[in-house]
Amino acid sequence: MTDITRSQRLADVACRAAQLMREPLLAAFRSTIEVDYKRDLHDVVTQYDRQSEAAIREFILAEVPDSVVVGEEAGTSGTGRIRWYVDPIDGTSNFARGLAFWCVSVGAVIDDEIVAGAIYDPVANLLFRGDLSGAYLNGEKLRSRAIADEKQATLITGYPVGRDFRRDGRDAALANFADLVENFSTLRRPGSAALALAHIAAGWMDAAMGTGVSPWDVTAGILILRQAGGRYEPLGLGKAAKGTPDFLCPGYVATGAGANYPTLQRIARDIDAVVPA
Template sequence: MEIERIKQVGIAAACNGGRILTKHFGRLGSIRKKGAIDLVTEADTRSEAAIIDTISTVFPSHAILAEESGTHAGSDGCWIIDPLDGTTNFAHNLPLFCVSIAFAVDDRILAGIVLAPLLGELFVGVKDQGAQLNGTPIFVSTTRTLADSLLVTGFPYDLQTIFDPLMGRFGKCLTATQGVRRLGSAALDLCYVAGGRFDGFWEQHLKPWDTAAGFLIAEEAGARTTVFSGAPYFIDEDEIVCTNGAIHDELLNLLEQ
């Protein structure tokens, strides 16, 4: 597997998708709902089409799992694509959104690319090669205690189904830390843990395309990632906890209570 070629094609695909998002930002012609608060825009679908076209032109035999168009059968590896993570932000003209692209072989993530086009930030991680932001290596924070930490979380689209435990965990973390933020993009949340901006992140009811790229980037930057029980995290899990490692057990104790 030519991982350098995989990385470069992934970056090119993210940039092509990012250009479409930038073009449509603030100029949306149509927005529809997949659920009560789950939006999809013409920018999502056009970005995804450009990303898939870029990848398929170079790797026509590869499988693809994409948020909007689903599974495209193939072999020799699978690309996991979120063409616009943070659609609600995008639809409300908030620049906190990104393109997220991962490449996996046999369920093992080998490369992750997250591009926030309006922020000018490109996060890249390659298995066993570290993580970078705009070409510069990044690492998790050195915060040692939960009391000194800044956390980030997200609320799932079906939050009403888990509202009480969701708010219970949020309240415990809010009172035990320096603060909790909610940005609206799980991929960026994971990258911001990778870069030391946040010390930890947790969320429930995410999909593989939400976390695949950011998960690898965070891991390569030194993060520890599990489910709430402390068991290893895989991208098809229903919950995720990602921290700098030092505060991980403290955070798990709060989330598991």
């Protein structure tokens, strides 16, 4: 089996896994949903996150027994060479409150190389797929494109949040945010890193920056974006050693093809240079 053939087979599994819970999730969306909290009041989880992850985990381990599944909610299970990173609902706060910007993300890694990924938006019925042959949206080849000048571009970022205030200092973080607001045409905080990366890959958004992501948030999106011609730059943020695989780094800057955004690059470098206390 060639690397591309194996990659395509794993991408098929990722796509089926990502769509597995479409009907139950859509049935729950915009209903009354109880939430629990994990790290803080900004980090929510629902019963549907847990149920979705359990179903996806069981499906992957049955389809590809040579696998380790790492999920956001239930940790790690299985043994094997292929490592899967699963976010059963990326954008849980949006899902719980009825905002239609959330998705399911499934990415596969072999020997620290991302080889397959799927991001599924159930509300819009959009399936983003990446393998070593390219990136696709609902079966059609995907090519990233971005507005060249940041003054006319749209940036997605969740920065800053409370942990950024603690890390960078409140005044510095707010000054960074002000620079981004002033230098980009539009700034949005929609709340799903995976779907943000997919939208940049599709050419619907120009750039994104994140400073608190986990591998299940970005693994599939990194491959999809890069295979579509976009750029993903990891940020270690003083937490990841040099040489750490991109998908294991806690921060990133992502840009569409053709982007040239000096303000974003400067602020990302400044943030990355901060030494955590």
